[in-house]
Amino acid sequence: MTLRTPDSAPADFDNDQAPPPAPSTTAEDMVFHELCPTADVEEGVGKPFSIDGNHLAVYRYEDGFYACDNRCPHMGYPLSEGSVRDGVLICHWHHWEFDLKTGGCFLTNGDDVASFPIDVRDDVLFVGIPKGAKSAARQRLVDRGKRALEQGLKDRSTFLIAKAVTALRESGATPQEIIQHGLFYGAHKTSDGWSSGVAILTLCGNLWDDIDPADHNLFLVHGLTQIANRTSGSSRRQRFPFPRTSADPDLVTLKRWFRRYIDLRDRGAAERILLTLHDRGEPVSVLSDFVFTAATDFYFTGDGHALDFANKMFEGLDYVGWEGAHEILRPIIVDLVSRTRHEETSRWQDAVPVLEPVLSRIEEIWAANQAAPEETLDVSAFTQIML
Numbered sequence: 609m610t611l612r613t614p615d616s617a618p619a620d621f622d623n624d625q626a627p628p629p630a631p632s633t634t635a636e637d638m639v640f641h642e643l644c645p646t647a648d649v650e651e652g653v654g655k656p657f658s659i660d661g662n663h664l665a666v667y668r669y670e671d672g673f674y675a676c677d678n679r680c681p682h683m684g685y686p687l688s689e690g691s692v693r694d695g696v697l698i699c700h701w702h703h704w705e706f707d708l709k710t711g712g713c714f715l716t717n718g719d720d721v722a723s724f725p726i727d728v729r730d731d732v733l734f735v736g737i738p739k740g741a742k743s744a745a746r747q748r749l750v751d752r753g754k755r756a757l758e759q760g761l762k763d764r765s766t767f768l769i770a771k772a773v774t775a776l777r778e779s780g781a782t783p784q785e786i787i788q789h790g791l792f793y794g795a796h797k798t799s800d801g802w803s804s805g806v807a808i809l810t811l812c813g814n815l816w817d818d819i820d821p822a823d824h825n826l827f828l829v830h831g832l833t834q835i836a837n838r839t840s841g842s843s844r845r846q847r848f849p850f851p852r853t854s855a856d857p858d859l860v861t862l863k864r865w866f867r868r869y870i871d872l873r874d875r876g877a878a879e880r881i882l883l884t885l886h887d888r889g890e891p892v893s894v895l896s897d898f899v900f901t902a903a904t905d906f907y908f909t910g911d912g913h914a915l916d917f918a919n920k921m922f923e924g925l926d927y928v929g930w931e932g933a934h935e936i937l938r939p940i941i942v943d944l945v946s947r948t949r950h951e952e953t954s955r956w957q958d959a960v961p962v963l964e965p966v967l968s969r970i971e972e973i974w975a976a977n978q979a980a981p982e983e984t985l986d987v988s989a990f991t992q993i994m995l
């Protein structure tokens with residue numbers, strides 16, 4: 609597989625309060641669908657319709673007819689059950705208010721509701737649905753679910769995360785989209801290394817087809833909650849790959865530098881090298897070789913977690929198609945440089961020198977063991993040698 613460079617804009621977690629732009633409702637590129645005779649829609653009483661996968665609420669108000677998405681952007685209550693006062697459509701669940709004609713929401717951070725043009729032909733109503741409105745509607749719901757998920761992650765609220773995951777799944781978001789969003793947030797909104805969140809989310813993707821569909825959401829929520837518990841909400845400091853020149857260092861040099869900077873615990877330098885490899889479009893085999901080599905240059909870095917998380921990070925990136933890899937790759941450098949190496953511990957320094965004479969004879973001991981007739985093997989003597 610060849611890595612993709614970040615050609616599309618990453619999720620903008622630093623501007624996550626901006627509502628999405630309202631969809632265009634110009635008559636261009638519209639397909640008009642017949643609804644009903646004008647007499648069927650009473651003044652001030654909403655009427656629901658379902659057209660080509662779009663759920664609509666239609667109102668008669670003063671001089672005309674108006675249609676909008678029937679699902680309130682807040683929590684989906686049918687707007688056809690609302691009421692209109694002075695041109696303002698009011699949802700009857702939590703009283704969000706919208707301009708009936710444009711769908712603009714009066715709440716500062718509330719999402720607008722999509723509106724649709726109505727044409728009256730010989731006393732019959734026709735509604736204009738943009739071509740591709742179904743996929744656009746799905747994308748709007750997915751984007752809204754992602755913003756709700758970011759809020760839940762930021763607040764470290766399992767309840768909000770569960771709500772967002774449910775909304776995302778109902779809007780048709782794929783597990784890849786949800787897991788990618790969690791991994792990207794987990795990498796971007798902390799200065800730490802990876803945690804069990806990357807392992808759980810990746811396992812969730814790996815096992816998706818094997819687990820009971822009733823447990824899918826639970827699996828996602830569990831992984832995302834672990835991600836949330838390790839994020840701070842503030843952004844990781846930006847770092848960039850090396851500039852591209854005609855004299856780019858070769859892979860042998862980059863690998864030598866990478867291992868040295870990991871050894872020296874120089875996080876910034878090692879991160880730049882990894883980002884440079886990604887920016888140059890080096891294949892996964894090269895990136896994983898760099899990371900796994902550095903993870904095994906020392907004994908059991910972080911009790912083996914650096915190797916474990918690196919493995920899960922690469923599996924997770926494969927699962928999400930390497931979308932956002934320029935950010936998702938970064939935390940593993942923290943695991944490589946800041947976790948304890950076993951040879952630095954007193955446990956290791958007290959025990960390994962004692963074992964070294966035995967370990968240097970291990971081949972000889974094993975050969976003697978294998979050469980001895982089975983009935984003469986003295987297990988307790990062998991154990992004494994090993995101990």
Ligand code: FES
Binds near residue numbers: 685700704
């Ligand atoms: S669902 Fe409409 S305001 Fe809450």
